[in-house]
Amino acid sequence: MLFNSIDFAIFLPVVFILYWFVLNRNLKAQNLLLLVASYVFYGWWDWRFLSLIAFSTLVDYTLGVLLGKEEKESKRKIYLWISVIVNLGFLGFFKYYNFFVESFVDAFTFFGQDIKVGSLSIILPVGISFYTFQTLSYTIDVYKRNLEPTKKFIAFAAFVSFFPQLVAGPIERASNLLPQILKKRTFNYCEAKDGLRLMLWGLFKKVVIADSLSPIVNDIFSNYSTLSSPVLIMGAVFFAFQIYGDFSGYSDIAIGTSKLFGIELMSNFKFPYFSKNIGEFWRRWHISLSTWFRDYLYIPLGGSRGSKMVGIRNVFAIFLVSGFWHGANWTFIFWGLFHALLFLPSFLIGTNRKYAEVKNTRLNVLAMISNVYRTLLTFILVTIGWVFFRSETITDSFSYLKRIGSSFSGIPYIHPNGYRLVDYIVLLVFFIVYEYIIRNNERKPIGFKNRYVRLFVYILLVFLMLLFYDDGVDRSFIYFQF
Template identity: 50%
Template structure:
């Protein structure tokens, strides 16, 4: 069931009505209703994998209790290790089995050994990377004594499987979401209006920006061998906007949907393409994953302690692991490696915390220096996105080589002026709303009713005009 589908448009109003009119007076029934709805939502993808989700929930629920009840640190570490190994074992099998087998066979072939490999036709369970990380952070936090183990099985199950974030995040922490689950929610008109507004903006990002960019991106990347460098450059830039519109659009819909139900989820994007360096970009892009790796991998490895060598080593580790988390392909690992290289100057010279404020915070427009910094940072991310999007590392290298050829100076073979105009409109709205949680959050405060509703109708008209066949979200494959 996709957020941008008719089935979800029918599913959610039913849940919303039952939640606020039937179950509103009982916390127990609110949570039971949401848990049943979440399981149904997930089963719509493939009901067989619902049992895997339930097993993961049960494993971490009982592991958390065992860790908390352990008589000594050795026993607690045993249960923590057991949970981590089983969780990562399932994730590794479903996501990386064929990758490791093929890579091993290719490695042996370089030495003249030919082996028959046994590949499996494995279907990747939707959302497994996200709900696995929910469970891992939970048991680790219990082991570190940051939280107490949750005894209410329904409440814990809802924390892991809450349907707005189940498939593609944000990756929630028990410290943030569980307390909200354990308190009865009351309906707030202001929160509901804010949620609808964020859903509207998320749908615009997905349908009008991401899906329209995808039409050109798919064609350009599929036939890059015969296209001019100028056309390929446009394709790479359009993919940058596609993946941003797609993923941040999903996050907006997820956060807006959760707010309609009385929940406040973690912010996952903070206008990353207005970043002035790569370090700032990674504080603003996929925030829940970046902070997860910081707290559960980078800091345990030693973080920034121990001098430059430790900082460099740990930075490369988290970026390579982050790349591998995205998928079983060397392209994602190279993408992570490139981002580690790009961020190295700020790590070595300790400038990675320089840009913590909002760009042009006290000004309507950025300075020339800020424009150049944002342009350079965006250019680096676009180069890395080429590897993220390409089918193989060799395809990405050929793509970049073609971009750097004399054909970059030729007139592009694809006409995208109308799409550029829409993207400029989109980025202008993002720029003027860059201080808010989402771009159109405060439009109702800054404009009169006619301007406000005129703007809404423009967004709705664009969504209706460009709506067609339902397009899956990019991060569903991760």
Template identity: 55%
Template structure:
């Protein structure tokens, strides 16, 4: 079920009514409603994969309890490794099996050895990368004694399958989200209003920015050989806005919907395109994944505690694994490697934590120095996004060569006027809202109700006017 669909527009009020008006006096009944709603939400796409979520839930629930109850470290490790093997094994099979088979065949064919091995017809379950990492945080934190096992199976199952963030995050830690299923949720009108505002802004990002960019991005990337360098550059820039609007828009909707039900999810995006270096960008982009890799991979590998070689090694491991997490394609690995290379000078000169504050503070205009840094960081990011969007390495390289052609100085063949207006308006609103959790959280809140509601209605009308070009969420494929 898609957030930007009629199905969800009917589904959400029904669940909301049952949750707050019929079972609001019982935490357990509310959790059951959320569990059933989550399974309906996920099963709307393909009911067969509900068994996969249920299997992972049962396995980790049992292993978590067994791990916590035993005092022997050796047994705790056995239970932890079992959880890792089951969860990562399922992820490997569904997401990477054909990738490794294809590369195995190609490697031997290079030496003249041909194998008649057929690839498997495996359908990638939506959101498997997200809920796999979410359940792994549960077992790892129990092993570390940072968390006690779930109080009951219903609470844990609802945590694993919580429908707002089930298929595309944020990737919640068990230490943050799971305890919220134990507590009584009291309806808050202010919280609900804030959630609706964030949902509205998320829909604007998705439908008006991402989906409209996608229309031109798909044309340019799918026919890149026939376009000028300037047009290819426009296509790469539009994809940068597409993927940001698409993914951060999903996160905004997920966080807003969760707030309607009394839950607080972690912030997943913090205006990343206003970053002044790549380190700052990665502190602001897909925060739930970046911090997951930091806490469960980077730090256990030694983090920044060792010598320079260890720091460099761990940095490349993190970025390469992050790239591979996104998909079974060498383009994602190169994308990760590029970001590691971008990050390296900051690491070598100990500048990776230079920009911890919000750019410009509360100023309306950034300094010239900050503007140049922001533009350079955005340019590096756009270049890396080409590998992320390209079908394969050959396509990515030919696209890049095409950009740096003499025709880069020509007039672009694709120049969508209204989309440019939307993007410019979007950037202005994001800039003025950069000190908030989401751009319109505090915008016009202190103004009169007429001005505030006129602004909201304008966003609604713009969304309705662009709803005909709906696209799937990009991160559903991950």
């Protein structure tokens, strides 16, 4: 079920009414409703894959209980490895089986050996990368004794399958989400109102920014070999905002929807394109994933506590795994490698956390110019990386970038359906200016104190959604494929 669909527009009010007006006095009944609603939400796409969520839930719940009872370290490690193998085994099979088979065949072909290995027609379950990491973090935290295992199966199952963030995050930790599901919740009008505003902002980013740019991006990347450098640059920039509008829009809707049910999810995006270096970008982009890898991979590997060589190894490990997490394609792995190379200089000289703290001090003119320069440079580097992320093959990526640097003339770009670039350039300028205005509070993008200003923004956002809505565009979210 899509957030931006009529189905969800009917589904959400029904669940909300049952949750607060029928079952509000019974916490277990509320959690059971969340569980059933989540399975309906997910099963709307393909009910067959509900068995995967159910099995993963049962395995990790059981292992959590066993870990809570077991004191012998050797047995605790066995339980942990069962969870790791089961969860990553399912993820590896459904997401990476054909990738490894094809890479294996290509490697032998490269050395002159022609071998035949059959691939399978495997459907990738939506959201498997997200809920797999969510359940895995639970058993890891219980193993480390950072979290007490729960014996309430319904609550645990609701935590695993919580529908607002089930298929595209944020990837919640059990330490944050599970206690909220276990305790009684009361309706908060102000929080619900903020949630609705956040949902409206998320829908705007999805419908007006991401979906509007999608046809142009698809056309430019499909026909890059015939287009001029300025058009290709515009295509890369448009994709940067398309994926941002699509993914951060989903997160905003997920966080806003959760607020309607008295549950707070972690922030997943904090205006990443205003970052002044790559380190800051990754503290602002897909925060739930980057912090997951930091806590469960980077730090256990030693982080930056050892020698520089160990630190460099860990940096490359976390970025390569992050790239591989996104999909079974060498383009994603190279995208991760590219970001590791961008991050490495600041890591070596110790400036990777230079902009970790937001300071509201006044800047002089030179400091402001320096910040603008750093922000633009970071955005350009990130956008170059997006070319690898968006391209079908590594060859296409390099060919696209090569043509940017060699094809400075050509006929004006005309989209087959008549989309005009200038309309979307103006739209993006206004979007960037608005995000700059609200850059210090991603939770309240329409949180203006003046009611008339808020009303004007509401009307403007709805008007733009109606104006830019295109029924012929694929309305699914990009990160569903991951």
